[in-house]
Amino acid sequence: MRRTVSTGPIAFDATLWDEPTTGIGLYTRCLAGALEAQGVRLEKLGARDSGDHPRGSGSRTAWTLARLPRVLERSKPPLYHALGNFNLPLIRVSGTAYVLTVLDLIPLIMPDTVSAKFRWQFRLWLSRSLLLADRVVCISERTRQDLLERFPEAESRAVVVPIGVDHVHAPVLDATSEDFLRALSLPKDYVLYAGSLDVRKNVDLVLDAMERLRAQGRPASLVLAGQSWFGSGRVESRIARLRAEGHDIRPLGYQAEPVFYELMRRAAVFVFPSRYEGFGLPPLEAMRLGTPAIVSTAGSLPEVCGDAAPAVRPDDAEGLAEAIHRLLRSPREREAFAVKGQARAAQFTWERTAEQTLAVYEDVLRR
Structure with missing residues (x-):
């Protein structure tokens, strides 16, 4: 059922709209499209080149701290939704409610996985944003609990709105992409890790499992699709x-x-044996495409994947090796997990995310 807020357009954080895709950028674009499909009018603020009030070549931080409050003062939107974990304006703009999305608290939970500069920016700006936010949207119950352990004062304002995965479809490849994949000469049954190569993602455990399998005479082929990240140099050397x-x-x-x-x-x-996830979208994407996933027992992964994916402890290389080998040698078990995974992934839609986000907007604007 299409619903919409009865006031003017919602001011929407678009500071990652034109940037290379990250988890927050994907969330931004998919949520915007789903909200607009619900009839919500959005003013997309702070993109580099597109939307309303593009920021140009300036930094996202400078835009949010210096220019955004002036934009909100002039346009007087009923509500501004910040999407980047901590990036509300530092001052209250009269007549505009504030909603903040928190995807994870990685800089506070795993401080060694980010730079010291970003860690301090995150901690201080998040603390201020939580003082100003009328509602805090958390993308999983794990993220909500992590937030409340550190900021219990936000309990009455923190709500869970899971994200969607139905942006993923079997791709249509152009000739260049087909040629590229053909040139890779990938084996029929390969193991895939997809994501950045940073310490948090625990790629070392995947490599440990590969070493164990080869030593046991059960070698497997591993494909890694993901960019370098903070601290990834050691993994790349290995x-x-x-x-x-x-x-x-x-x-x-x-x-x-x-x-x-x-x-x-x-x-x-x-x-995907990550040491921590605020949601854990990649395994859900794989499950939607019919590929069985193996995840860790850490962070939100058990919450998101349920019993549709085998799970191992994030320090259990032998357990991961055994789970990989078991699935590789059993097409029947792979098919069973593929079916369960697709059913699980079907529960996470952007329409549902938009409906629940819109309910947050309506609740804030009624007050």
Whole structure:
């Protein structure tokens, strides 16, 4: 059922709209499209080049702190929704309610996985934003609990609105992409890890499992699709060493969406043993494409994946190796998890995310 707020357009944080896709950028674009499909009018503020009031070449931080309050003062929107974990204006704009989305608290939970500068920016700006926010949208119950452990004063304003995964479809490949994939000569049954190579994602555990499998005479082929990130140099060096030792490990770096999702769709098994996730979208994307996923027991992954994905402790390399081997040798078990995974992923739609976000807007504006 289409619903809409009865006031003027919602001011919507678009500071990552024109940037290379990150989790927040994907959330921004998918949520905007789903809200507009519900009839909500949005003013998209602070994109680099597009939308309303583009910021130009300036930084997102400078835009939010210096220019955004003046834009809100002039346009007087009923509500401003910030989407980047902590990035509300530092001052209250009269007549405008504030909603903040918190996707995760990684800089506070795993401080060594980000730079010291970003860690302090996150902590201080989030503290201020929580003082001003009329509602805090958390994308999982795990994120909500992590937030309340550190900021219990936000309990009455923090609500859970899961994100969607139905932006993922079996890709249509152009000739260049087809040629690229053909040139890779990937084996029929390969294991895929997709995501950044930072410490939090626990790629080392995947490499540990590959070493164990080869030592046991059960080698597997591993494909890695993801960009370098803060602290990824050591993992990249280890990958190079293992390749030199004869392991079939193929680091492909960042890939555009069609190739990325086709690699995911073709994989026999998707592995994602992250040490912490505020939601954990990649395994849900794989599940939607019919690829069985193996995840860790950490963060929100059990909450999101339920019993549709085998789970191992984030320090259990032997358990991960055994789970990989079990699925690789059993097409029947892979098919069973593929069916369960698709059913699980079907529960997470952007329409549902938009409806629940809109309910937050309406509740704030009624007060």
